[in-house]
Amino acid sequence: MIQQLGVGVAITGSGSAIPTVSLDNHQLCELVETNDEWITSRTGIRERRIAATESVSDLATVAAQNAIAMAGISPTDLDLIILATSTADDLFGSASSIQFRLGATKAVAFDLTAACSGFVFALATASQFIRTGVYQNVLVIGADILSRWVDWSDRKTCVLFGDGAGAVVMQASTSDRLLGFELKSDGTQHQSLNLAYKPQPKELVADVTVQEGSYQPITMNGKEIYRFAVQKVPEVLEKALFRANMSVDQIDWLILHQANQRILDAVAQRLNIPADKVISNLANYGNTSAASIPLALDEAVREGKIKQGDVIATSGFGAGLTWGAAIFQWGR
Incomplete structure (x- = not known):
């Protein structure tokens, strides 16, 4: 049902999920030349969770279920799902997989990529759909598994990153809580932080070469x-x-x-x-x-x-x- 223009936004539920495996600073010392004091004093990080078996969709689904439950709605009430991620399980996107897992049969779903800003960008994007009256119930998820793309021999980066997911439910409201x-x-400055494509030339036929590849570490x-x-x-x-x-x-x-x-x-x-x-x-x-x-x-x-x-x-x-x-x- 279309809502009138000028409707407000409320954030009514939250949820999160983390992998079961943890990796602390002392364990990192077995991988690179570092120590707990060095890492803690420079970053504040003592341990991180590593997705040994979980996928982005696994973690995102659990976080979403927790947020939906707190908001007091059901998955079929959702109109839209936005997944903020830079590490989707599928390069074509993982939001639709999460929609299926949740049973959110009425929701349209898409990925949004803005790296560590992704959740805030998704929050702002979701609010526009609600305020214009297009949708009433929106699920915003932030989920990443950066351990897939870390160079575990680079002590400047491997000490920093961990895996997890968080989600919120945003709903149309008579009072606007997104202020x-x-x-x-x-x-x-894009070169300051990269997870760059790594091309590998492959000749298909004479004079026709494609660039195959994956991605370089962060x-x-x-x-x-x-x-x-x-x-x-x-x-x-x-x-x-x-x-x-x-x-x-x-x-x-x-x-x-x-x-x-x-x-x-x-x-x-x-x-x-x-x-x-x-x-x-x-x-x-x-x-x-x-x-x-x-x-x-x-x-x-x-x-x-x-x-x-x-x-x-x-x-x-x-x-x-x-x-x-x-x-x-x-x-x-």
Whole structure:
């Protein structure tokens, strides 16, 4: 049923899922020349989950089921499923597989790729379908298995990444709880963080060659990404707050993409947000890309930290380079 224009958006349920296998810093010392103190002091990460048997669709489906249950709806109520991922099980997309697994027979489903900004970009995208009255119930999932694409002999990157999934249900509402957002991209710095295609020439017939291949492992210029995040994330959060007609002191919780504890600390300090308002779980999960924000959100909600009506400021940032922020109130 088509809703009238100007309908509001509420985020009514969250869910998450993590692989069963964990890999801590001491175990990483068996792979590369590093130590727990070095990793922890530079990143804040102590362990990460590794998908030894699980697929992106496996983790995303469980996270989605948990979010749907919290929202108090059934899969057949869903109109749209957006999967934010850079590591789909199928290069053609994994959202439809998740739709089938859920039994969400009425929902259209598609993938969205914006790396570590993916969840925030998907949140903004979903809100447009709701606000224009096209859909009423939208499932947004952030899920990534970056362990597939890590060079486990590169200590600059292998210590950072983990696997997981998080999801939220967004619903049409008489009151608008998505208060403001801002999205940004800058392709001039795209080389700073890559998971690049690796071509292998193959001659089919005389004078006709195709480029077969897979993908290279993740490469990253850590210093550039840190500099980019510390500068751009506070700016985009301030712009999102401006769009929401709110000030920093009205924020109850800050949930940033869980990339590096030093980035989380620097952004909070620049915005004068107290440390006790910053949600951080990267010590246990590492950088889970598009999954990191909804995974942290769901954990905080289920622990009773985040309560109905709390104002949450969130920001994703990463490859592209892309970054964005959203301000929303939790719950109906």
